[in-house]
Amino acid sequence: MSGGPVKTPFLSFIIPAYNEEQRLPSYLERVIGFFAGQSYSFEIVVVDDGSSDGTAALVKALMAQHSCLRLEALDRNRGKGFAVKTGMSAAKGQLRVFADADGATPVEEIRRLLDAREQGADIAIGSRAMRSDECIVQGRVHRKIMGTVFNGLIRALAVRGIHDSQCGFKLFTASAAEDIFPRQRITGFGFDVELLFLARRLGYVVVEVPVNWSDVEGTKVRLVRDSFRMLGEVLRIRFTNLTGGYGDIPGKT
Numbered sequence: 001m002s003g004g005p006v007k008t009p010f011l012s013f014i015i016p017a018y019n020e021e022q023r024l025p026s027y028l029e030r031v032i033g034f035f036a037g038q039s040y041s042f043e044i045v046v047v048d049d050g051s052s053d054g055t056a057a058l059v060k061a062l063m064a065q066h067s068c069l070r071l072e073a074l075d076r077n078r079g080k081g082f083a084v085k086t087g088m089s090a091a092k093g094q095l096r097v098f099a100d101a102d103g104a105t106p107v108e109e110i111r112r113l114l115d116a117r118e119q120g121a122d123i124a125i126g127s128r129a130m131r132s133d134e135c136i137v138q139g140r141v142h143r144k145i146m147g148t149v150f151n152g153l154i155r156a157l158a159v160r161g162i163h164d165s166q167c168g169f170k171l172f173t174a175s176a177a178e179d180i181f182p183r184q185r186i187t188g189f190g191f192d193v194e195l196l197f198l199a200r201r202l203g204y205v206v207v208e209v210p211v212n213w214s215d216v217e218g219t220k221v222r223l224v225r226d227s228f229r230m231l232g233e234v235l236r237i238r239f240t241n242l243t244g245g246y247g248d249i250p251g252k253t
């Protein structure tokens with residue numbers, strides 16, 4: 001566990017975005033409005049993942065009005081994992097949070113991640129699978145079933161004790177981020193699992209916290225195709241670990 005409570009941190013809020021011209025503007029306005037009312041300083045880093053629509057242009061237009069906003073533009077579509085990694089390395093905050101562009105988890109839920117950090121977490125991850133009276137998870141039934149099956153596999157193959165590896169709402173301290181992200185290999189949706197796997201191996205305190213989440217129309221995830229890809233990525237994590245591909249990390253087996 002590193003450090004105690006962090007007072008008035010500088011916080012980076014990273015949003016990976018791929019063809020998000022429809023969903024991003026309202027979320028960005030909400031995020032900017034929320035942080036403007038907080039006592040700490042912040043930056044918002046949007047990583048445009050080689051979008052073919054007007055995502056980058058709309059962020060640039062908003063940058064003229066909001067100095068807290070930055071854009072990292074990838075020259076081609078590289079995958080959510082690559083986009084988050086890029087945002088994390090461009091970020092300057094003592095605390096670094098990434099969140100999906102559709103606002104499935106309301107930005108206000110960040111208080112739950114910050115509370116976990118105050119209590120000693122190096123990494124706090126939003127979870128849709130933990131029971132809490134305060135939390136509402138709204139989504140389609142087939143996705144919930146797939147999520148349950150996928151997370152069961154994750155627990156068996158890669159990271160024990162995690163109920164929801166895939167929720168796109170996660171906080172890292174700067175030191176944890178700077179240790180973990182350079183080791184990340186997976187560029188697709190399976191990257192969350194790799195991050196958690198590396199965090200565990202490197203001895204970071206990972207705390208899972210229940211958050212509100214709702215299925216927002218316009219998901220880019222293709223259930224069958226992306227589920228198989230993720231499964232392949234999880235197997236790749238095991239293989240990379242077994243063959244020493246992660247370099248000098250404790251507990252390679």
Ligand SMILES: Nc1nc2c(ncn2[C@@H]2O[C@H](COP(=O)(O)OP(=O)(O)O[C@H]3O[C@H](CO)[C@@H](O)[C@H](O)[C@@H]3O)[C@@H](O)[C@H]2O)c(=O)[nH]1
Nearest residue numbers: 016017018049079080100101102166167168189219220221
């Ligand atoms: N599809 C896709 N999305 C990308 C890409 N690069 C960045 N993203 C961004 O990744 C985020 C998640 O995509 P959504 O379209 O919002 O999908 P979702 O159904 O809400 O995603 C859920 O499942 C994903 C896979 O497990 C999770 O990564 C995500 O957090 C959430 O739980 C969005 O911010 C999207 O712009 C890419 O190459 N492809």
